[in-house]
Amino acid sequence: MRFAPCLLVSLGLGLSGCSWLTPFIFLGQHKERIPAEYDKLAGRTVAVAVWTDQEILFDYPYVRMELGLHIGDRIAANVEKVKVADGRKIEDYMQRSLANTVDPVEIGRRFECEMVVYVELLDFQIRNPESPDFLSPLINASISVYDLSVDPDEPKHTELSAVKVEQRGQLFNETSAQVARKALYEEFAETIGRKFYEHKVEMVK
Numbered sequence: 001m002r003f004a005p006c007l008l009v010s011l012g013l014g015l016s017g018c019s020w021l022t023p024f025i026f027l028g029q030h031k032e033r034i035p036a037e038y039d040k041l042a043g044r045t046v047a048v049a050v051w052t053d054q055e056i057l058f059d060y061p062y063v064r065m066e067l068g069l070h071i072g073d074r075i076a077a078n079v080e081k082v083k084v085a086d087g088r089k090i091e092d093y094m095q096r097s098l099a100n101t102v103d104p105v106e107i108g109r110r111f112e113c114e115m116v117v118y119v120e121l122l123d124f125q126i127r128n129p130e131s132p133d134f135l136s137p138l139i140n141a142s143i144s145v146y147d148l149s150v151d152p153d154e155p156k157h158t159e160l161s162a163v164k165v166e167q168r169g170q171l172f173n174e175t176s177a178q179v180a181r182k183a184l185y186e187e188f189a190e191t192i193g194r195k196f197y198e199h200k201v202e203m204v205k
Contacts (some may be wrong), residue, residue, distance in 0.1 A: 031200040037160055038116070039147055041075065041196050047085040047113040048072045051102045052121035063124060065091035067139075070185050071119065073192030085111045104146045105155055114149040116199070119192065126181050127172055135176060137167040137184040143192060163191050 048071050050064040066071065070085035076084045093110060094102055104118040120142045130137035141163050147156040165188045169174055 031202055034194070034199050034201055036197050037195040038158060039196070039198075040145075040147065041079045041082050043081045044115045044149065045085065045113045046072075046075060046115045046117060047090060047104075047107050047111050048075070048087060048101060048117045048119070049090055049104050049107050050119045050121065051094075052124065054125050056121060060124060060126075063121070064094070067090045067119070067121075067185060067188065070189035071117065071192050074177075074189045075117070075196055077198045078193060078199075085113055102115075104144070105148065105152075108146060108148045108155070109152055114147070116146040116148070117192075117196075118144045118146060120144075125175055126184070128169060133172050134169045135180050136169040136170050137180045138165070139184060139188045140164045141188075141192075145194065160195055163188065165191060 021041065048068045050065060050068040050071070063125040065087055068090060072084040072087050077080060090107060090111065093107070102118075104116040108114070121139065122142060123138055123140035125138050126135060128134045143160040144164060145158045145160065147158070150156070165184060167184055167187070170180070
């Protein structure tokens with residue numbers, strides 16, 4: 001019965017507030033639920049249209065399609081029963097239209113989508129324009145949703161809060177530029193995607 005004193009000590013510790021168990025009991029409970037800013041995409045057909053000016057496209061010709069695909073994937077993975085239109089076909093349509101602007105409603109009609117998530121890039125860069133030897137990844141964009149489900153001719157237009165994603169700069173080389181661009185795309189797509197579904201964030205202590 002030599003184990004009895006040890007057992008009593010253990011029980012005594014357990015009864016004296018259980019402070020030694022605290023890290024295990026509360027592990028993973030420091031997150032806050034954030035509701036969707038816009039929760040009407042579930043079960044709908046959705047087109048994601050990204051637009052920007054020719055100055056940005058001159059330096060980054062595929063940025064619209066790349067960001068559109070990232071955002072579409074994030075929405076498809078997290079919004080219940082949503083169907084996202086092919087971002088490659090949307091970009092092909094925008095290129096062939098040769099227009100200086102894009103009509104999100106027309107995209108919704110053309111691709112038979114009930115909802116259009118319209119993202120307009122206001123600023124986009126990977127390298128610092130004032131110091132080309134350094135990276136300074138940045139995206140600044142406005143976000144809107146067009147709901148064509150009730151009346152395609154007069155869709156409901158909802159402005160969402162703007163998104164700005166900025167990452168720490170570093171010395172430029174081909175590898176660091178590719179890594180920084182990938183990280184910027186993923187953070188931007190996640191930030192926009194989270195507007196459409198409930199998610200959890202770490203609570204600030």
